[in-house]
Amino acid sequence: MAEETPWQQALRYANRANPYPFYEELRKTPVSRQPDGTYVVSTYREIVSLLHDPRVSSDPRKRSGPVPAESSAQPGAEPIREAVISLEPNIITSDPPEHDRDRHMMTPHFVGTPRSPHLISDLEPEIRRLTDGLLDDMRDKTRIDAVDEFAYPLPVTVICKVLGVPVEDESRFHHWIAWTLWTSDPRPPRRRYGTGWQAVARP
Incomplete structure (x- = not known):
């Protein structure tokens, strides 16, 4: 069985009380590719760059490709993901100009x-x-x-x-x-x- 990455360990509820050692490990590699093909970005400079990059989307409906194998293996992952994608976007899961409009209203x-x-x-x-x-x-x-x-x-x-x-x-x-x-x-x-x-x- 493959050893879990620091991010996988940080997500475990058993480690929720003290995830900080795993976060410290994550910061050693600002951009870390996970076994399921996704990436974890863990340092301030890189995160800010992504937040201001127009190529990055907050809308889960714009995600391309199949669900990563690891997520699919989790019971219920696919129906839950499909339910989330089918929801009307909100201020957290929308991109400009919709995000800007909602923020201006709030x-x-x-x-x-x-x-x-x-x-x-x-x-x-x-x-x-x-x-x-x-x-x-x-x-x-x-x-x-x-x-x-x-x-x-x-x-x-x-x-x-x-x-x-x-x-x-x-x-x-x-x-x-x-x-x-x-x-x-x-x-x-x-x-x-x-x-x-x-x-x-x-x-």
Whole structure:
């Protein structure tokens, strides 16, 4: 059995708690070809170059060639990939000019308009109140998850306020965001149910 590459090891959920040794190995080779024919780019300069290269696309529908053998071997990989490709592109998975149009539509909500240039800074008292509340909730705990209990709920709650999401719908909005982030994570484990695929709770 072939030895796993640092990238393959970094993707393993068993290594998720501390993937940094594998990232360090990846940085030794800025552009690394993987056994399935794909490439992993792992250093800042090369990544920035790709982000500004018009030949590189974020749209999975523009991918040419068959699914790499390794991905095809993973149970459920092909149906999931086809489902992703069939979805309407969003701001993450679209290229200019569609990406630029969507970004232009979203930006005023967070940087303000000429009539409300201090949109976010005016929320500082509310953000401080939210921050104090989240910290108070952790006061008597001996163990916390900094992401789940602070780094995630604070920005999502502020985003809800900026977008005008009703207070009673915030929990639903949080759920949608969490599900979106989960399903976009590399290779989440899935189990097939009937004709569909359902995510399996991670260990």
